[in-house]
Amino acid sequence: MEEFGLNGRLPHGGFAVNRMGRLTLDGYDLAEIAERFGTPLYVVSEERLKRNYEELVEAFKTHYTGEAIIAYAVKANFTLAIIRVLALKGAWAETFTGPELHMALTAGVRPERILLTGACRVEAEFREALEAGVGLIVVDFPQELHRLEKVAGELGVEARVLIRVNPAMRVPTHPSIATGVRGAKFGVDIPSGQALKVFEEALALNWVKVLGIHTHIGSKIMKVKPFVEAASRLVGFVEELNGKLGFKPEYLDLGGGFGVPYKPEEFEKPFDLNLLARRVSRVITSGFKRLGLGLPKLIFEPGRRLVADAEILLARVLGVKETPTGKFIFLDASTNHLSPVLLVDQYYEMVLVNKADMEPSETVSFAGPLCFTKDIIAVNRRMPKIETGDLIAILSVGAYCKSSYMMHNAQPKPPTVMLSKHGIEMVQRGETLNDLTARDFIPPRLYHASAEPS
Numbered sequence: 001m002e003e004f005g006l007n008g009r010l011p012h013g014g015f016a017v018n019r020m021g022r023l024t025l026d027g028y029d030l031a032e033i034a035e036r037f038g039t040p041l042y043v044v045s046e047e048r049l050k051r052n053y054e055e056l057v058e059a060f061k062t063h064y065t066g067e068a069i070i071a072y073a074v075k076a077n078f079t080l081a082i083i084r085v086l087a088l089k090g091a092w093a094e095t096f097t098g099p100e101l102h103m104a105l106t107a108g109v110r111p112e113r114i115l116l117t118g119a120c121r122v123e124a125e126f127r128e129a130l131e132a133g134v135g136l137i138v139v140d141f142p143q144e145l146h147r148l149e150k151v152a153g154e155l156g157v158e159a160r161v162l163i164r165v166n167p168a169m170r171v172p173t174h175p176s177i178a179t180g181v182r183g184a185k186f187g188v189d190i191p192s193g194q195a196l197k198v199f200e201e202a203l204a205l206n207w208v209k210v211l212g213i214h215t216h217i218g219s220k221i222m223k224v225k226p227f228v229e230a231a232s233r234l235v236g237f238v239e240e241l242n243g244k245l246g247f248k249p250e251y252l253d254l255g256g257g258f259g260v261p262y263k264p265e266e267f268e269k270p271f272d273l274n275l276l277a278r279r280v281s282r283v284i285t286s287g288f289k290r291l292g293l294g295l296p297k298l299i300f301e302p303g304r305r306l307v308a309d310a311e312i313l314l315a316r317v318l319g320v321k322e323t324p325t326g327k328f329i330f331l332d333a334s335t336n337h338l339s340p341v342l343l344v345d346q347y348y349e350m351v352l353v354n355k356a357d358m359e360p361s362e363t364v365s366f367a368g369p370l371c372f373t374k375d376i377i378a379v380n381r382r383m384p385k386i387e388t389g390d391l392i393a394i395l396s397v398g399a400y401c402k403s404s405y406m407m408h409n410a411q412p413k414p415p416t417v418m419l420s421k422h423g424i425e426m427v428q429r430g431e432t433l434n435d436l437t438a439r440d441f442i443p444p445r446l447y448h449a450s451a452e453p454s
């Protein structure tokens with residue numbers, strides 16, 4: 001196991017500690033960056049994004065003889081420059097809503113490389129997708145199917161479709177992000193025969209062209225086994241579809257969900273992409289061969305795996321507070337910037353940037369400055385002695401932080417800078433106070449009214 005410094009507390013080799021004892025990312029001194037751009041500040045590594053994509057592509061190139069497509073799940077982080085970096089490497093985009101589709105198109109992803117998934121699309125969303133010429137639309141349930149047929153017929157264009165199925169299996173992850181489980185709101189159920197019926201219905205339509213099967217079993221899954229199980233259930237379903245309806249899938253989409261290590265102890269057993277590629281490819285290759293079918297194009301929709309460890313959040317220490325039960329370090333970042341802490345109890349590793357070479361000497365909790373008790377970012381962490389004005393790096397915040405940002409106490413969204421061999425570039429400006437009020441109107445009758453006596 002490679003260790004990247006700070007006694008194994010850094011998730012990848014892009015990090016180092018320089019001669020001044022400060023944390024660096026891709027060779028850039030993070031304390032200098034915070035000085036120049038202020039805090040809180042998201043910092044994203046272009047190198048890491050590219051490397052994460054290359055690792056996935058390589059794994060499937062090595063183990064799958066058919067075509068494997070990596071579609072970046074834009075929901076994880078829709079900063080345009082991030083989508084763009086991945087698209088330039090060859091990634092497709094998976095978009096879940098019309099607005100996410102807009103993000104991907106604006107970032108310059110070619111429409112034929114975009115998948116539109118979703119939970120319950122209205123006609124306008126399907127129309128927008130068909131007019132944009134998206135590559136594939138993933139249909140979730142019969143009502144959507146008929147809506148899409150109607151819109152495609154009106155436009156006179158063929159809708160290239162995958163149907164999302166639910167393998168109804170056990171998925172080892174946080175219950176709020178397990179989707180391939182019995183009774184979940186996504187997809188059509190395989191075991192009850194519902195999925196087969198929907199395919200039968202879809203194959204009889206005029207404007208919908210069914211090209212394959214989609215599933216996404218959940219997010220933050222640390223083991224390969226559930227994906228192998230999902231692949232094998234899909235092969236079983238293909239056998240049924242082929243036997244009963246003569247359907248031959250051109251695409252098999254296994255969704256995303258690959259976990260990343262957040263805690264130092266997890267760095268020793270990261271999600272094994274090569275094992276995933278080898279085992280999933282074997283199940284699909286042998287299954288399709290047995291059925292006498294040509295190999296399908298495989299699609300994966302990773303979000304977290306591509307972006308999580310490519311982005312950090314820099315935060316300044318605002319103050320240090322002793323209580324009878326422990327010590328709080330107050331930061332200028334909050335759970336607004338790290339909402340997975342509240343949503344799925346997410347752990348984020350904290351590093352003292354400006355004294356990165358110092359040994360831990362005390363146990364502290366990190367709090368944000370917001371007006372609710374649970375605005376706590378991290379609890380009982382062993383850290384070197386921290387003082388007001390110090391700089392903290394919160395690691396691996398690339399997935400689902402900015403994209404599920406909250407607005408408690410009207411805290412403006414921080415900017416994002418991207419690091420690359422071309423230097424440090426601002427890729428998203430921070431919100432201003434004007435941005436906070438820009439969408440509101442006070443009707444003139446209220447504006448000109450004088451305060452009423454109470």
Ligand code: PLP
Nearest residue numbers: 073216219256257301302303304
């Ligand atoms: N695909 C679909 C349909 C999803 O709903 C999600 C996440 O919710 C993803 C892909 C990406 O998942 P992850 O970021 O865990 O890879």
